[in-house]
Amino acid sequence: MSKIVASAAIRGAKALVTEAEKLINKAIGEKGKEQKVEFPETAFFLPMANALLAAEIRTLTDMLPVLKEAKSLLHDEPTRELWLPYLGDALDSGIAALLAEEMICAIRYLYGEEPQPDCNGFFTDTILRTLGIQLVDGRMPGFAAILGAAPDNKTAVDIVREFQKRSIMTFVGSSANGKSIIDQLKEEKVEMGWDTYIVPYGRDTVTGIYPLNWAIRGALTFGGIKPGRAKECLLYCKERVFAFGLVLGQLDDIKYATGAGAINMGFPIIADTDIPEIRPTGICTYEHLVKEFNYKKIVQKCIEVRGVKVKIAEIPIPVAYSAAFEGERVRRENMHVQFGGKFSSAFEYVCSKPLDEVEDGKIEIVGPEIDDMKDGGAYPLGILVEVAGRKMQHDFEPILERQVHTFLNEAMGIFHMGQRNMCWIRISKEAQKKGFKIKHFGTIIHARLHDTYGKIVDKAQITIFTTQEDVERVMKEAVKVYEERDARLAGMTDESVDTFYSCTLCQSFAPNHVCMVKPERIGLCGAYSWLDAKACYELNPAGPNQPVKKGEALDSVRGEWKGVNDFLYNKSNKTLSRFHGYSIMSFPETSCGCFECIIAVLPEANGFMVVNREYSGMTPAGMKFSTLAGSVGGGNQTPGFMGVGRLYLVSKKFIAADGGLKRLVWMPKELKNSLSDKLKKRCEEEGTPDLFDKIADETVAVESEQLLKFLQDRSHPALSMPALV
Ligand code: SF4
Numbered sequence: 144m145s146k147i148v149a150s151a152a153i154r155g156a157k158a159l160v161t162e163a164e165k166l167i168n169k170a171i172g173e174k175g176k177e178q179k180v181e182f183p184e185t186a187f188f189l190p191m192a193n194a195l196l197a198a199e200i201r202t203l204t205d206m207l208p209v210l211k212e213a214k215s216l217l218h219d220e221p222t223r224e225l226w227l228p229y230l231g232d233a234l235d236s237g238i239a240a241l242l243a244e245e246m247i248c249a250i251r252y253l254y255g256e257e258p259q260p261d262c263n264g265f266f267t268d269t270i271l272r273t274l275g276i277q278l279v280d281g282r283m284p285g286f287a288a289i290l291g292a293a294p295d296n297k298t299a300v301d302i303v304r305e306f307q308k309r310s311i312m313t314f315v316g317s318s319a320n321g322k323s324i325i326d327q328l329k330e331e332k333v334e335m336g337w338d339t340y341i342v343p344y345g346r347d348t349v350t351g352i353y354p355l356n357w358a359i360r361g362a363l364t365f366g367g368i369k370p371g372r373a374k375e376c377l378l379y380c381k382e383r384v385f386a387f388g389l390v391l392g393q394l395d396d397i398k399y400a401t402g403a404g405a406i407n408m409g410f411p412i413i414a415d416t417d418i419p420e421i422r423p424t425g426i427c428t429y430e431h432l433v434k435e436f437n438y439k440k441i442v443q444k445c446i447e448v449r450g451v452k453v454k455i456a457e458i459p460i461p462v463a464y465s466a467a468f469e470g471e472r473v474r475r476e477n478m479h480v481q482f483g484g485k486f487s488s489a490f491e492y493v494c495s496k497p498l499d500e501v502e503d504g505k506i507e508i509v510g511p512e513i514d515d516m517k518d519g520g521a522y523p524l525g526i527l528v529e530v531a532g533r534k535m536q537h538d539f540e541p542i543l544e545r546q547v548h549t550f551l552n553e554a555m556g557i558f559h560m561g562q563r564n565m566c567w568i569r570i571s572k573e574a575q576k577k578g579f580k581i582k583h584f585g586t587i588i589h590a591r592l593h594d595t596y597g598k599i600v601d602k603a604q605i606t607i608f609t610t611q612e613d614v615e616r617v618m619k620e621a622v623k624v625y626e627e628r629d630a631r632l633a634g635m636t637d638e639s640v641d642t643f644y645s646c647t648l649c650q651s652f653a654p655n656h657v658c659m660v661k662p663e664r665i666g667l668c669g670a671y672s673w674l675d676a677k678a679c680y681e682l683n684p685a686g687p688n689q690p691v692k693k694g695e696a697l698d699s700v701r702g703e704w705k706g707v708n709d710f711l712y713n714k715s716n717k718t719l720s721r722f723h724g725y726s727i728m729s730f731p732e733t734s735c736g737c738f739e740c741i742i743a744v745l746p747e748a749n750g751f752m753v754v755n756r757e758y759s760g761m762t763p764a765g766m767k768f769s770t771l772a773g774s775v776g777g778g779n780q781t782p783g784f785m786g787v788g789r790l791y792l793v794s795k796k797f798i799a800a801d802g803g804l805k806r807l808v809w810m811p812k813e814l815k816n817s818l819s820d821k822l823k824k825r826c827e828e829e830g831t832p833d834l835f836d837k838i839a840d841e842t843v844a845v846e847s848e849q850l851l852k853f854l855q856d857r858s859h860p861a862l863s864m865p866a867l868v
């Protein structure tokens with residue numbers, strides 16, 4: 144390692160630790176030792192300190208031992224005379240820098256100074272979980288953290304666009320010469336946020352800790368590594384988290400120190416300035432510190448240095464295409480034309496045909512093309528996708544149809560919402576200028592169907608209608624089929640099938656977890672219905688979704704079958720032997736970590752509450768979602784607590800063995816509203832139409848006493864049911 148780099152990192156770490164100490168003392172002086180400090184919505188305290196030192200920082204006092212540890216990692220700068228190996232010292236400084244930065248940011252939170260304007264600040268556990276899934280399934284190949292500012296705005300935009308194209312999540316922040324890349328992108332009106340894969344963390348280098356203490360939580364969550372096992376956590380990051388830092392503009396001591404911290408985690412640093420390079424010594428997978436002056440090559444360089452595996456779908460359309468564009472919106476003022484929504488009739492419909500009736504790759508547009516449409520106008524649109532394949536089944540049609548949303552959305556400048564005859568599509572002015580045609584919808588759908596569903600789709604042809612009468616005519620047929628499908632799904636019960644489907648996708652981080660997906664119980668992440676799991680099995684017979692023959696019913700009230708138990712025993716590494724599919728009190732199904740909601744018993748109310756991931760407030764269980772999630776997850780069976788998918792709440796089998804819906808006493812308002820039609824219907828079916836209004840939410844109660852009063856005032860049925868515990 145270069146002496147210049149080591150000296151700078153050591154100086155930077157000293158400055159950071161001194162700053163942290165100053166702030167801690169000041170805060171203790173002003174707010175007292177017992178003052179609580181925390182980052183929002185995390186079960187990992189100050190995650191870097193938690194992962195590396197097993198520290199559980201709850202108060203300012205708790206910071207003192209961590210500060211002491213950071214100090215012990217500081218060393219003297221290498222002297223001119225003494226030429227000792229100083230790589231170790233520089234790396235130690237890096238760890239000291241990260242611990243100090245984390246405490247500085249936590250104290251800023253205490254004083255309301257974080258997050259900075261337009262910045263995300265600390266990344267919550269929720270984000271960790273949702274993006275974690277994308278990491279597990281490979282949709283996201285890696286992460287970039289950019290520090291500084293590009294020489295000009297255009298270069299800044301070009302760089303992030305190159306990352307976007309490759310679906311690489313990019314965290315932007317810090318500054319160089321008084322300018323931050325965040326503001327460069329803002330000036331160029333680049334849309335930033337989790338949906339567009341460009342997330343601003345903060346305008347100084349200290350906030351660079353946010354992507355890093357997010358990555359280290361990956362080791363604790365997905366890697367299942369115990370807090371305090373520093374080496375394993377760092378190694379996990381190196382091997383599993385494909386991240387790197389890109390420093391634009393001059394480096395200072397603080398950047399060197401933070402960079403040394405990142406290098407400890409196996410994340411190399413690429414810079415656009417003349418820095419002394421550090422080539423392999425075995426900490427990062429490849430190089431540690433590398434320079435690249437050519438902005439056209441810099442993104443490629445980052446990818447090579449970190450060994451990120453990128454899969455770009457090559458689709459012959461004139462706009463960029465990648466998952467990073469999925470969340471991008473097309474605002475009215477940027478829109479060239481739109482279809483559907485409340486502006487015109489539009490639909491999309493996938494149906495299967497015999498093999499000889501489909502001509503693969505045929506894309507036909509019936510009616511005017513985009514060139515004949517006026518800027519700013521709304522036009523009718525019908526997308527008919529006809530597929531054929533030896534393994535194709537009618538059951539797969541809705542699954543393929545749902546994908547049209549993702550397929551189209553991933554094109555830059557195309558916005559898609561909804562489905563069926565409730566879809567809404569916009570094409571941006573920019574896309575139109577680049578030559579995007581309506582026909583290209585067909586190009587995309589055809590390419591992606593083959594790419595993603597090649598196992599069931601042998602042929603696909605797409606016909607796109609753009610006249611009012613054609614759209615109305617074909618839509619009538621489509622609506623008939625939509626209705627038939629709904630009726631079929633609604634009629635399907637757990638009793639009507641002899642086979643359930645397992646999902647063990649989450650065993651990658653919760654090794655004993657098994658989801659038992661049934662017609663009336665969706666997988667707890669909400670992503671796998673019984674039909675989805677069945678289709679996935681057909682697509683990938685050796686994959687994580689396996690058919691499970693129910694076998695002999697051992698207890699039909701609690702939902703226990705011999706076939707399910709046998710399967711569970713095998714697939715849970717012989718740690719679990721019984722599932723009660725309809726109970727939360729006895730042998731509940733396991734919870735991995737991606738549950739949409741958590742159900743928790745409230746003994747005092749003789750019922751259950753449910754809280755969804757998006758709700759960050761307090762619950763009557765005395766815990767927030769994040770805290771509950773910490774105790775429920777990991778693939779364990781925890782009677783009284785269980786992770787579930789949203790739709791399970793309105794299933795007839797919802798904790799049926801424990802009394803069902805009548806036991807539900809509290810849920811967040813947003814969740815209640817989003818399910819209201821279905822919930823009301825279920826209340827009626829249960830013979831208690833007024834139950835809906837008896838279920839409390841956070842606007843009437845967030846603690847037990849208020850809740851009980853609310854329930855008593857309305858004589859909630861749970862109060863008069865047999866005692867739960
Ligand atoms: Fe994970 Fe269960 Fe969802 Fe499968 S269904 S991805 S195991 S949560």
Ligand code: ZN
Nearest residue numbers: 649735736737
């Ligand atoms: Zn999961």
